[in-house]
Structure formats: C-alpha cells, structure tokens
Amino acid sequence: MNLTSDHTIIVSPVGKVENALCEHVGKQLRQKFGFQTDVVDSLIDIKFALNEERRQYHSTPIIEKLAVAAPARALKVLAITDVDLFIPILTHVYGEAQLGGKAAIVSTFRLKDDLKGVAADAFEQRIEKEAIHELGHTFKLLHCKDHQCIMHYCRSLRDVDRKTDSLCRYCQVMLEDDLKRIQMTKHK
Numbered sequence: 051m052n053l054t055s056d057h058t059i060i061v062s063p064v065g066k067v068e069n070a071l072c073e074h075v076g077k078q079l080r081q082k083f084g085f086q087t088d089v090v091d092s093l094i095d096i097k098f099a100l101n102e103e104r105r106q107y108h109s110t111p112i113i114e115k116l117a118v119a120a121p122a123r124a125l126k127v128l129a130i131t132d133v134d135l136f137i138p139i140l141t142h143v144y145g146e147a148q149l150g151g152k153a154a155i156v157s158t159f160r161l162k163d164d165l166k167g168v169a170a171d172a173f174e175q176r177i178e179k180e181a182i183h184e185l186g187h188t189f190k191l192l193h194c195k196d197h198q199c200i201m202h203y204c205r206s207l208r209d210v211d212r213k214t215d216s217l218c219r220y221c222q223v224m225l226e227d228d229l230k231r232i233q234m235t236k237h238k
C-alpha cells in the first residue's frame with residue numbers, strides 16, 4: 051500500500067503509563083496495520099469520566115473526547131491508560147473502541163492481574179492483543195467466534211492469554227476491505 055503521512059495511528063498515554071510501553075505498542079500496531087505510528091503526550095484529561103461510586107472511568111465519553119482531541123493527521127488514535135474502565139452494562143472492560151470510527155482506549159489496570167504461571171512477557175502480550183483488538187474495531191471489525199482470532203471477545207485474562215495476536219482469515223479479509231476503502235477516499 052502506498053501510504054502518506056496523513057495515515058498515522060497516534061498512541062497517547064493517559065495517566066501513569068510509561069512511554070516505553072506506548073512505543074512498544076505503537077511498533078506492534080505499525081506491524082499489524084501497516085501505518086506509521088506516533089506516540090504523543092497525553093491528549094486529554096479523563097477526570098470528567100470518573101464515576102465516584104464505582105471508582106472507575108466510563109470509557110465511552112473518553113473515546114468521544116479523544117476523537118475530537120486527536121490531531122488532524124490521525125487516521126486513528128489509541129489511548130493507553132492505567133485506570134480501571136467500565137461501561138454501564140459491564141463490571142469492567144479492558145478497552146473500548148468506536149466501531150468504524152477514529153478512537154480507541156485500552157487499560158492496563160486488569161491486565162496486570164494473574165501473572166503467576168504465565169509467560170514472562172504475558173503483560174506486554176496482553177496489552178498488545180487488546181490494543182490490536184480495539185484498533186480492529188475502528189477498522190469496522192466485529193467480534194469473532196474463532197477463539198484464536200484477535201477479534202475474539204475475551205471475558206477473562208485466560209481468554210486473552212489463549213488467543214493469538216493474529217486475525218483469522220475471515221477478519222483479515224474484512225480488514226483489507228476497509229484498508230482499501232481508506233486508501234480510495236484519501237485519493238479522491
């Protein structure tokens with residue numbers, strides 16, 4: 051694909067997230083989606099999304115704000131945060147994305163649990179997988195029944211650890227369709 055500088059995936063930390071982690075995730079996203087990635091300073095303050103009773107942050111308004119705050123060159127924007135995220139119908143989420151939209155977020159909060167007896171780099175792998183999964187939604191990918199596929203919906207960390215960091219053949223075709231569409235609209 052012939053990519054231009056306006057095809058950039060922006061990665062932005064929110065809260066206490068190490069830059070090295072953002073850079074690492076950016077690299078994975080570049081490999082997986084073929085776009086250049088750019089790590090920038092925190093784009094938004096998410097205090098407004100705190101639910102005092104739940105002591106968690108509502109992810110939906112966060113990604114809405116993120117989409118607006120993203121620089122013009124951003125094809126997509128992914129925030130990485132250390133706070134616990136929720137949507138009202140669930141106890142927590144590992145992340146959320148705008149389906150076919152611009153913004154996504156992933157949280158490291160729950161991915162740090164249960165690291166005993168799993169691979170030494172399990173934490174990094176989980177973040178990578180969840181970042182690719184959420185970005186996948188912004189490229190219109192839906193949840194996939196294939197347990198191995200990165201677009202499989204995970205209820206637990208076991209599910210996350212079990213799935214691969216790859217798209218199944220079906221999801222790969224769907225992704226390529228959306229990438230083609232993006233290419234065409236940019237050249238109009």
Ligand SMILES: [Zn+2]
Pocket residue numbers: 183184187193203
């Ligand atoms: Zn999902």
Ligand SMILES: [Zn+2]
Pocket residue numbers: 194195196199200201202217218219220221222
């Ligand atoms: Zn799939």
